[in-house]
Amino acid sequence: MLIDRQGERLPEWLDAVRQDGLPSLHTLATGIDRDLDAVIAGLTLPWSSGVVEGHANRIKMIKRQMYGRAGFKLLRKRVLLAS
Structure with missing residues (x-):
């Protein structure tokens, strides 16, 4: 199935x-x-949201790693640079 x-x-x-x-x-x-x-x-249906879910999961992981370490500027920079 x-x-x-x-x-x-x-x-x-x-x-x-x-x-x-x-x-x-x-x-x-x-x-x-x-x-x-x-x-x-x-x-x-043949469509999947797997790629979007993968990006959301990656961003959440970075957010968890950065919790309590620095402010929003560093978190933003890390998310943008982690491709």
Whole structure:
């Protein structure tokens, strides 16, 4: 389903999970149901926000490293120079 982008099969999988005896998967299925359309779109459509998420993750890492060390000017310079 993930590799072949077959998001339309997700409701069938969720039904199979609910019939199974694993409570942790029931919790996962309930969470997926909250935003089913978005999850199906994410499994089906070819677009990805991975690059944007990677940049946001990099900036957050730099921010964590710089916490309490210097002011905004140095943090800004470090984010701009870290490519």
